Amino acid sequence: MTIALDLSLAPRAAAPAKAALVGLTRPEIATALAATGLPEREARMRAGQLWNWIYHHGVTDFERMTNIQKGVRAELAEKFQLDRPEIVSEQVSSDGTRKWLFRFHDPKNPRLPPVEVETVYIPESDRGTLCVSSQVGCSLTCSFCHTGTQRLVRNLAAGEILGQILMARERLGDFPGGVRPDDGGLVPAPRGSGGSEGDSRAITNVVMMGMGEPLYNYDNVKQALLIASDEAGISLSKRRITLSTSGVVPYIEPTGREIGVMLAISLHAVRNELRDMLVPINKKYPLEELLAACRAYPGLSNARRITFEYVMLKDINDSDADARELVRLLKNIPAKINLIPFNPWPGTNYDCSSSERIERFADIVNRAGYASPVRTPRGRDILAACGQLRSETERLRKSEREALIA
Ligand code: SAH
Ligand code: SF4
Secondary structure (H helix, E strand, C coil), X not given: CXXXXXXXXXXXXXXXXXXXXXXXXXHHHHHHHHCCCCCHHHHHHHHHHHHHHHHHHCCCCXXXXXCCCHHHHHHHHHHEECCCCEXXXXXXXXXXXXXXXXXXXXXXXXXXCXXXXXXXXXXXXXXXXXXXXXXXXXCCCCCCCCHHHCCCCEECCHHHHHHHHHHHHHHCCCCCCCCCCCCCCCCCCCCCCCCCCHHHCCCCEXXXXXXXXXXXCHHHHHHHHHHHCCCCCCCCCHHHEEEEECCCHHHHHHHHHHHCCEEEEECXXXXXXXXXXXXXXXXXXXXXXXXXXXXXXXXXXXXXXXXXXXXXXXXXXXXXXXXXXXXXXXCCCCEEEEEEECCCCCCCCCXXXXXXXXXXXXHHHHHCCCCCCECCCCCHHHCCCCCCCCCCCCCCCHHHHHHHHC
């Protein structure tokens, strides 16, 4: 189902020249305010107020910031903006999964064509997970992944990563006073059904598992996730944020130490020869190096396990021997194994393993003592399942970019 949108929620093409505040740290907001002439102490105080309005209340209009004097609000509105992405489309799957196509204008170069990414919301009985994109396209070319067929257009800024979370919270009625959608999409634990405020959120978990490789956009992903987990704002627990990587080894340790979120590894193969073909970054960082980095992941414990994702590809990586080797490789790593039935997309040559094969594989892994839930494909009817995301944004040639900026 594609929903008719109330486009009043979507900001128009960005008005040039106003500085974006979403995505800045508190000290960066204070510095931006001080640069407009505000005394330093007041700038720090206003930064705290703005933070609360932007991330806790979800406000996009300075006029609604009632604890800031009218004159100051007008000045802020003149110099700064709180834009979120435009919603190009919003689709709801028959299973309640919701997919948005978001459009971002480049605030620094408004003449550049906008870029688009997909963001997916997956409601379950006890949680609601938002799958967020980190890049437009991907520079890696995993052969079974739809995103991998789209070239990297550009990294998303921290504010654009957060913009996906803020816009999804808005649409799902997750800000104080918000209204839940009434279009059939399932949202867990509706407001007022009891429990603490945290329990009644539509978005309880965030996974960096949308388009792109988050560790190839490390600084922006780090800034966005530190803001999303800040207690005075969106306030998501770091244990409910998972970053998935195809295996960018040098950034694995910093992810644990500096961001402190849960880690997922797109493993998909247990022999270098096959992984080189499925996940080509393996040629740069082979299995031994990847697993050594996992063993050394800061904060790793039985309570904070690494999730290993393993896509089930018929006759490629789904034999009993593969399952046994998987168990052997992960020995002594606190791990969960997530078996993902392959989700087909237009033009792929792969098939999904049969359900009997997946069960047999899961059985071997389970018997070795690993929880290995088979991930039920969600939102396949709207191409929202793992690895099906892609946007039509194309990368411009250098000469085309230069012509537009000139
Ligand atoms: N680039 C990061 C984040 C994307 S996460 C990464 O690769 O980890 C998306 C997950 O879905 C990854 O584990 C990816 O390997 C997996 N995936 C990709 N294409 C898929 C497909 N067609 N079917 C099932 N899973 C797929
Ligand atoms: Fe990029 Fe991840 Fe897809 Fe590989 S699986 S192409 S790293 S998005």
